[in-house]
Amino acid sequence: MKSITRGTLAAVITGVAAAMGAAATPAAAVDAVPVPVPLGGAEAALGTELPEVDGQLPLPTAGVPEPPRFVKGRLLPERTVPRLPVDGGLPGLELRAPLAHALDDGFDHVGVGVPASDVRSLTPGLALDAPLTAPRPGELPALKQPELAVLAPVLRTTPGADLTAGPGLR
Template sequence: MKSTTRGTLAAVITGVSAAVGAAATPAAAVGAIPISVPLDGAEAALGTELPEVGGEFPLPAPSTPEAPRFVQGRLMPEHTVPRLPVDGGLPGLELRAPLAHAMDDGFDHVGVGVPASDVRTLTPGLALDPPLTAPSPGELPTLKQPELAVLAPALRTTPGTDLTAGPGL
């Protein structure tokens, strides 16, 4: 395969990947959407203290894909359809509930917090090599076994939890 053909193929793959990444960039600029559950009306109607619930929902942000890598003896790049890295996060949750005293009219609280945590992923990819050998000067390509591989997705995160209890609401 001529170097101009390889360069054209690499430019097409890179252009498509960049277009996909640019289309999702404005939505990802926000980062996270805060979420709160308004229970004030229910507290007033029931005449009691209700838990406070809130959290945040992170938005995924695609990154730059891997560049195609050419290997000698292959017609297609090593990763024909590259894996696209997507960074985002797991949603966070905050729950704080009143805990009534058994002997008097006071309140304490108990709370559970699951902070939003970062998630780094790679989408599945594809490696393909057609059933022809790369042409060499003065020789025609010959037949060989075709190669096809699905590149597995990857997921990395470290979630955590906070449990609190204390006096007061």
């Protein structure tokens, strides 16, 4: 292949990769997707005030797995199947409902806000060791008890909620 053809091909591949990277960047920067619930048509059809509902769906993102650690005296690394960190969140919800007065035509409101909260987790992992000792100079590996351990998953979050009530619809 001529050098001009290789240069042209490299420029085209670089341009396509840059365009794909630019297109993927805004989507990757989003932590949660807003989910509005349109109730305007039902309000008009029923002739009454309905609750306002908005939500957020968080997008999970995978992290970098823990690297294997080699330990002296073992044939296999300490974490044979490493745990993978996954960050995401619990969905959020915003609900605001009208509360009619019993004695007149006015309205108050009551609202519940559950913000999207972060969730940090680690997937389960596996640690095992071969049923042989590590080789030593001048000796053959000896038999030993095999080792197997399941690394438990980890889940951390701090959810919260707000309850509000007040005069008027907003």
